[in-house]
Amino acid sequence: MILLTSILNRLQSIRMLKKNNLWKNEKISRGAIIEGDTSNIIIGEGTEIESNAVLSTRYGGTIVIGKNCMIRRGAMLLSYGGNILLGDYCGVNVYTILYGHGGLTVGDYVQFAAHCVIIPANHGFNSLDAPIWKQPLSKKGILIENDVWVGANVSILDGVHIGHGAVIGAGSVVTDNIQPLTVNIGIPTKIIKIRSGKQS
Numbered sequence: 799m800i801l802l803t804s805i806l807n808r809l810q811s812i813r814m815l816k817k818n819n820l821w822k823n824e825k826i827s828r829g830a831i832i833e834g835d836t837s838n839i840i841i842g843e844g845t846e847i848e849s850n851a852v853l854s855t856r857y858g859g860t861i862v863i864g865k866n867c868m869i870r871r872g873a874m875l876l877s878y879g880g881n882i883l884l885g886d887y888c889g890v891n892v893y894t895i896l897y898g899h900g901g902l903t904v905g906d907y908v909q910f911a912a913h914c915v916i917i918p919a920n921h922g923f924n925s926l927d928a929p930i931w932k933q934p935l936s937k938k939g940i941l942i943e944n945d946v947w948v949g950a951n952v953s954i955l956d957g958v959h960i961g962h963g964a965v966i967g968a969g970s971v972v973t974d975n976i977q978p979l980t981v982n983i984g985i986p987t988k989i990i991k992i993r994s995g996k997q998s
Contacts, residue, residue: 827851830869834858834877842867842886852876859898864888864906880918880937884908885944900937900956905944911968913951916940920956943978963993 826832829849832839834856842865847853852874853861859877864886869875872893875882880898884890885906894910896902899919910916918940922933938957942948946960949968954960961978966987973986981991 838877845869848873861898870894878919880939891950899935901939902942903940904942905946905962907945908942908948909946910948911950911952914948914953916942916948916954918956965993 825844825846826841827847827849830847831850831852831854833852833854836855838855838860839853840860840862841847842863844866845863845868847869848871850871851869853869854875855861855877857877858879859881861875861877861882863869863884866886867884867888867890869890870892873890874895875890876895877898880901882896882898883903885904885908887907888904889909890896891910891912893912894914895916896910897917897919899917902916902918919935919937921930921935923930925933936956940954940956940958942960943962945963947965948954949966949970951969952966952972953970954972958972958975960966960972960976961980963979964976965981966972966976967981967983969985970983970987971985972982976982976987977989979993980989981993982989
């Protein structure tokens with residue numbers, strides 16, 4: 799909750815985008831795709847949005863990006879009725895997708911490598927009397943604390959809380975909470991190392 803409150807308290811100092819001034823920030827490429835209610839998209843000073851990146855509140859929700867972040871080409875932030883809150887100095891690399899559904903809160907200095915999928919929702923499939931796509935979603939939300947490195951091709955699933963300073967190795971699938979200052983790999987992830995700050 800402290801992390802969430804910290805991010806929300808920054809809103810007073812973050813510039814809100816409106817349709818009539820959307821492109822006044824020279825760090826937002828004219829090739830970026832920004833759709834939906836742009837008054838619900840808030841971008842901090844110094845943040846860069848590259849060409850072909852997508853920010854969408856088309857189905858409701860909000861997107862808040864802190865200061866000095868980098869949203870690379872082909873990255874997608876899709877609120878889908880929920881909220882995406884990104885702290886300061888975060889990087890979202892090429893073709894990574896951040897969904898909002900049940901709420902995604904990300905701290906400062908978090909880096910997502912290429913081709914990650916972060917989805918705070920899950921399809922219900924208990925009933926055999928209805929197609930899976932018609933069954934209700936669970937939406938527990940995802941919380942990622944400060945200074946986390948998420949390697950390439952990682953999937954982070956609904957309900958997960960990732961502690962500060964954690965590292966998640968490439969190709970991993972995160973289905974449960976990740977402890978602070980740990981290195982984790984695998985499907986599902988398991989701890990392989992504790993970050994001690996000492997040279998190994």
